[in-house]
Amino acid sequence: MALPAQRVLIIGGGFSGMSTAIQFRKLGVDVEIAEIDPNWRTDGAGITVSGPSLRALGAIGVLPQFREQGAMTRGVEQYSADGTLLHRIETPQVPGTDILGGGGIMRPVLANILADATRASGAVVRLGTTFSKIEQDEDAVTVEFTDGTRQSYDLLVAADGVYSSVRKALFPEAPTPAYSGQGVWRAVLPRFGAETSMMFFGKDSKVGFTPVSDDEMYLYYTELRPTRERIPDDQLLPHLRGLLDEYTAPILVKIREYLDESCQILYRPLEGMMMPRPWYKGRVLLIGDCVHATTPHMASGAGMGHEDAVVLGEEFARGGALPEVLERYQNRRWERCRMIVANSSRLGEIEMTGGSREEHGQIMSLSIAALLAPI
Known part of the structure; x- marks a missing residue:
């Protein structure tokens, strides 16, 4: 199979970066991850994972480990401060799967699951380094690393988070997190x-x-x-x-x-941020929180990054010239990610102003239904 790119560098070894590496390796792409943290740590407490996000983890191949080490739940119950039940939000079965509801897991546990799968995939992980300079032409993107080395790749995927250094360097006009x-x-x-x-x-x-x-x-x-x-x-x-x-x-x-x-x-x-298209420049593509950072109200921030990896892998498998592949990718992701960022922001506004609990429940229910659609 002729791939749009054979040598890929991913900057950032978080959830989005690891998921993308795993999906690319399934296609036979040569993948390197540059992760600035020499200990490859993930901080934080728990994470709520929606059914559609679990579907993405299933496509990546780590859902069995999630089931074993996390918790699976059904529905979301909403109460007043004194414990009076206000609304129960159903979490239907995800179409085409046996996933009923959603789940939760500790962030470091999920990170370890993905790290194990990344290593097993054969991706090369370079810890304690990141880029110092990025140059590109029609044939390659060349990266100078902070460890003094220099390498050329067919594609650079930036997955370095909401404060992305790649975004700042290559897309100076992009919005910043608010x-x-x-x-x-x-x-x-x-x-x-x-x-x-x-x-x-x-x-x-x-x-x-x-x-x-x-x-x-x-x-x-x-x-x-x-x-x-x-x-x-x-x-x-x-x-x-x-x-x-x-x-x-x-x-x-x-x-x-x-x-x-x-x-x-x-x-x-x-904080949140939705970067307007394009999400790519030449042979550099931004994914995950680099372009669609959301507040956690819809429990879908990490899940959107997992979905990015799945869709990018699918578009690579479809083939075509690299610009065409990147264009198809961002167009598939745009509306779904925009909805999550916008609806999460609205839920926060309702909470901060003491607004309608009915509207809050309706937005959650409608968003959950929309996310059940194919990625």
Whole structure:
């Protein structure tokens, strides 16, 4: 099979980069990953994964490991702060699969699953290095690395995240991530009997949790915070406990009482960005959070990166000249990614303003239905 590119460099060894490497290796592409972190770490607590995102993980080939090491759930229940049920969002079976609902897993666990699959695929992983210079012509893209080496490739795929250095270097006119006005708190806790994902709405906030293993779940709390700022480590626990004061649902009372320093409490501001097309320039393509970074309200940020890898692999397999392949790829991804970024932003607005819980549920339901369509 004549491939549009035989030698590919992926800059960034996160979820999107690893997934792309795996898919390219299935086609016989020679793949290198340049990952700046010498320890190839993934920080963070849990991650909620939608059914359509699980479908992408199935296409990549790691769904069995997810089922074994994560947790599978069905439906999303929405409650008031006192525990009154407001709405139950159904998560139908993903067409063409045996996937019912969604799931959750610890981020480092999913990263390790993908890293193992990346190594097994035969991709070359270069740790502790990234690019220092990118040059390209009609025949190749040449990269100088921070370790002093220089190599030429047929294609460079940038998967270096929301603050992408490749985007900044090659697309200086591109938008930059915008702070949403919300921050998210996360913590890891026992499941307290929880069998599915739950959300509880306060005046201008939301708290929820998702099972991530047989005995653990992760809690998330989206807080209205007008300015983007860092919370000192010694304030994380008392601040999160204080935020939960308005929630009187029995399970949240238990959670507040249980919280301590062992719960891996994290806080980060929420940002988003949708880069207009084109997502490629010559032989350089941007994927994942480089072009469609979303807030986590639809639990689809990482899943969109996995889908990017699946679609890019499919378009490579279809063949054609490289510009045609990249154009087909971005056109397949554009509307789906735009919807997730826009709808996630709207959900955040509703939460911050104490808006309609009915609209919140409707947006989630309609988005879930739309995501069930083929990638």
